[in-house]
Amino acid sequence: MGRAPCCDRSGLKKGPWTQEEDELLVAYIKKHGQGNWRTLPKNAGLERCGKSCRLRWTNYLRPDIKRGRFSFEEEETIIQLHSILGNKWSAIAARLPGRTDNEIKNYWNTHIRKRLLRMGIDPVTHAPRLDLLDLSSILKPAAAYYPTQGDLDTLRALEPLANYPDLLRLASTLLSAPASASTTEQQMLLPWLIQAQMAQQVAQAPPRHATAADHQFMQPSSACQQMPGLVHANSAQQQHQDHMVACCGYAQLPAGYVDSQLDFVPPLMQMVSDTSNLQWSSPVTSSNNCNVGSGVSTPSSSPGAGRVNSASTTAFCANASNIDAIGADAAGLFDMHLSDLLDVSDYM
DNA sequence: AACGGAACCAACCGCTGTTCA
DNA sequence: GTGAACAGCGGTTGGTTCCGT
Secondary structure, three states: OOOOOOOOOOOOOOOOOOHHHHHHHHHHHHHHOOOOOOOHHHHHOOOOOHHHHHHHHHHHHOOOOOOOOOOHHHHHHHHHHHHHHOOOHHHHHHOOOOOOHHHHHHHHHHHHHHHHHHOOEOOOOOOEOHHHOOHHHHOOOHHHOOOOHHHHHHHHHOHHHHHOHHHHHHHHHHHHOHHHOOHHHHHHHHHHHHHHHHHHHHHHOOOOOOOHHHHOOOOOOHHHHHOOOHHHOOHHHHHHHHHHHHHHOHHHOOOOHHHHHHHHOOHHHHHHHHHOOOOOOOOOOOOOOOHHHHHHOOHHHOOOOOOOOHHHHHHOOOOOOOHHHHHHHHHHHHOOOHHHHOOHHHOO
């Protein structure tokens, strides 16, 4: 025999809460505590179901709720956490004191998501969407073209390409000439370039054993999933494959999986390796610079010119090898370490 | 001033994992 | 061990407000 029914659904009020109902609920909880939501409405004299009372309390009436607009730091934190946790609103809310999951979810859907889309960034994967970018237009000579703020935002998203002049030239050629590559290939180009830079950073990092904390991040990232086989893009990186395993989560894949993925290297990469004498060891300006994701920030929310965008670098850097660097960068802005902020072990 | 569309957000719905009789 | 109810979560809806024409 199970429990008694939660509540008789008939006759219970729905819809917006009145001030009287709010006062009744607040007064009751202040006096008796939250206790059992099932019996609370009856004891408090409310004609609501317990679920409705709990929602009203947790999302609106709780005294520790912070109202008002989201700050820049909160917004950046949401983006960072979302890039790692996805739509785990409650997990994200747990890292933002005073904010509810519902509030964060609404803010994401109404503000951040739209802004990322405008910037040509997929709000689900946090990867640039080449189908939304018009590279040919933003690469026009400056003298003949006055860029809009949107173009400047897009340029920031393409900042990583600056480290690979050969790739930039190739990308601009490919992407401004639709006939030269299929849409699918175009969409795959930028993630590959980004992953190449990640791989370069991993290759340059001193070998170390993965820590327990590292394993928290060993789920295959979306970027890695989009780019199987990259670990073999350059034979010089083969010796660091174990780091790529840590980076991309291949450790969880069956033996031989990585090799088998060579069969799926997209034709575009074949074009790249055939035509551009690509050097994957192209200089990266900063050994600790995870700038591949710097364009994922939300420039329109940046409070001042010249602000370092490193706080937003998690979109492509939230992996075992880079998380410490991210935390160090973010700490400079927020006086906190991302490793502290992102204790995501509970959610992985 | 009136209208229509966009934006916003509180609240509901439905599902899932956990608890308990 | 079983099944019903609970608690919590993410997705969605619908009412309200804002803004441009």
